[in-house]
C-alpha cells in the first residue's frame with residue numbers, strides 16, 4: 001500500500017516525514033530510509049523521520065539517516081515534527097511536547113496564518129561525561145583535545161545532545177576540506193558510536209560560522225543538535241558567550257545555554273515543501 005509522506009526542512013536539513021497516526025509502516029524503516037533519501041532514485045533527503053503516537057507526549061519521533069542508521073535525536077527534525085503535529089491538528093497549540101531518543105522535549109511555536117513558522121526548543125542539558133558521549137578522548141567533557149584526522153591535527157571538543165558531536169574550532173570554515181576529511185572523522189576510533197563532525201569559526205563572541213558532516217548522512221546544510229554542541233563547546237572553551245547566532249550553510253540558528261548549565265535552547269524555522277505518496 002502507498003505510504004503518504006511530507007517533505008520538510010529546517011534550514012535545508014531536509015527529511016521525509018511519515019506520520020504513523022493514520023497509517024502503518026510496511027516493514028523495517030532502515031531500507032526505506034535509504035531508498036527514500038536517495039537524491040537520484042528516491043525522494044531525496046538527509047533521512048527519514050517517523051511521527052508516531054506517544055503515551056508521554058503529543059507525538060514521538062524516530063529519525064533515520066540517509067544510510068539507514070538510526071540517530072537518537074535531530075534538532076532541525078524535531079522543529080519540523082512540532083510544525084507537523086500543530087499544522088495537521090494533531091496538537092493544535094503553541095506549546096507541544098515530542099518524545100525523542102533523549103526524552104520528552106518541550107517546543108514553543110510561533111504561529112502565523114494558522115501555521116507554525118519558527119520553533120524554540122528546550123533541547124535538554126548537554127551530556128558532558130566522556131563515557132556517555134561516548135568518546136575515548138580524555139576529559140569530562142574533552143575540550144580542545146588534539147586529535148589527528150585526515151593528516152591534520154584538530155583541537156576537538158566532544159559533546160552529546162542525545163547524539164554524539166565533535167567540534168573543532170578553526171580559522172576558516174569555508175576553506176576547510178570537510179568533504180574529504182568527514183568520512184574518516186565520522187569513523188575515528190575515538191568515537192565508538194561514530195560521530196557528527198563540525199568545524200566552527202568564531203566571528204565575534206556572540207556569532208559563529210559552522211559546517212557539518214553528519215553521521216550517516218554526510219555534508220548537510222544545517223545541524224540543530226550540532227549547533228547546540230558548538231554553543232556548549234564555545235562556552236566551555238571560553239571562546240563564546242552563552243547566547244550566540246550560528247550561521248550555517250542553510251541559514252541561521254539562535255542558541256542559548258543559560259548560566260544554570262541546564263538546558264540548551266535552540267530557535268529556528270521549520271518549513272514544509274510538499275507531500276506525496278511513496279509506492280507500496
Ligand SMILES: N[C@@H](CCC[C@H](N)C(=O)O)C(=O)O
Nearest residue numbers: 071074075076163223224225
Ligand atoms: N540533522 C540533525 C542531526 C541528525 C542525526 C545525526 N545524523 C546522528 O546520527 O546523530 C540535527 O538537526 O540535529
